[in-house]
Amino acid sequence: MSNKTIARQGSLVIVNTAQAMKRGAWYVTEARVRTLFRWIFSLLSSSLLNPFFYLMSLGIGVGTFVNARAGSTGIDGEKYIVFLAPALLAAVAIQDFMSEVTFPVLQGFKWDKTYFAMNATPLTGRQIALGTYFASLIRTIGSVVLYFAVLLGFGAVNFGRAWPMMLTSLYAAGCFAALMMAAAAATENDDIFLNLMGRLLIMPLFLFSGTFYPLSSMPWPLQTIGWISPLWHSTELGRWVSYGHQISPLMIVIHFTYLFALLVGGLLWAFNRFEYRLTK
């Protein structure tokens, strides 16, 4: 061994246990964000290219056709791209937040088993869950802000009026992500989980949540998918703040409350599953 050895003081001296226990969730957040920074260029490029292509093809491409058919009344009284923008922002927030809370959880419990390494430190299951969640929130704030900037560039939103749309999108995404994080922590079979998530959850939610046309224009049995879909609740709130889409005060309360219930239920379930998996 060379002269790099520093005099051993021992953990009783160097580890501030009370502080480590108090700030555990923050340490996990910090580690996750540090990991995310390794992919910063691919994250940034997908966050910018994704909305660019969506808006070019749907907002402008399909939009030209829809606007021509809708005439002066527009869709929900607006140009198609304005109608579409809140839904796209809501969708990207949900998708990014969900990816960031599900893949690290599968990695942590199944692939690399890094959560077990984390749990060998003062960290608790609850702190690991919260840290994973907070880091995903930070990453999603990044994508939502970038997406909003592209929407501004396309003239799909008016900044002064529509900026709270970023908050409603984040709120809905965060609420749903809590539930998805718990589901990922509860799953033993990652293949089935990823297939179910991709094919039975993401696509139907995207297609039946009033994303591309008002939910009310679909047959009512299909509308029920929208009612349970966080994307529909998020889109409705987004359209309300973006261009003044008409919603009754009761519905606003229902949207917020439904999403909040997902958040509380999701987090409680996640804490429970994390503790269980780590001490099984």
Place this chain on the structure above:
Amino acid sequence: MLNTPKNEKLIEAKGLTKHYGDFVALAGIDFAVHKGESFGFLGPNGAGKSTTMRIIAATLTRTSGDICILGKDPAERGPEIRAHLGVVPQQDNLDQALSVTDNLYIYGRYFGLSKKFLRAKIEELLDFAQLTEKRDVKVETLSGGMKRRLTIARALISEPEILMLDEPTTGLDPQARHILWDRLFRLKEQGVTLLLTTHYMDEAEQLCDRLMVMDNGAIMAEDSPQGLIKKYSTKEVLEVRFGSEKNAGVSDQLKEMCERIEVLPDRILMYADDAEHVLEEIRKAGLHPVTSLVRRSSLEDVFLRLTGRSLVE
């Protein structure tokens, strides 16, 4: 909670049990580990070694009994105990996508260690683990031995009071094992309390001051490696082979010539303080083994005596 004098017994367990439904993983074991000693759990797979380690690591709750680690009950004060443990699990659980340095840094932060402290500590640990040249390499590209050394280095980032190693060298080639043993020796010299499980006799003999032989969730014996050999075996062993079909046939005759005999499928082990003399007697009796080997008794012989089974099957 048990009352343990500080700086004496770091770990003390009494009547420790763990049940999984009807399965008894630990059947009420007692043991104590003292500061600065190197304590080993020796036993085959399923003996209860890893279960005991996880209870000590405060990541698995016991079914009954008492256990006290650094004066605290792990069921109630897990995070406080874990703050002073370094854990090397059986299976490396490094973050494969991150670099060697990042793995160490992130882990250090989980203990709340400052960035300044970690910068110096990481240099020291890279040197210790002979990974300085690999510092910026992603973990997924490292060899098995390097990953193992990194996992050990990671466990040392917080200068733990107790370093726990679960099967530290399983799956490593002989050279990698020897490098690892050398590193663990150095830690022992620094006064770090080592707690390890193994099913390798040589590892147990090399590294442990004291050993607990386990089987089926119970303690079969506990002593120093030499003490165990002295207590449960003879000085020497004669291994003879007569061919797999004849081994059983001659065993009655051989029994008379030594203190104890074990007939294994491929060979016969004859226990005596002077094995050369036994070999002479065999020849005098007109028996001609195909091969014969005189060796010193090992922990393998102790295990065979205690459990009737070979340790590595």
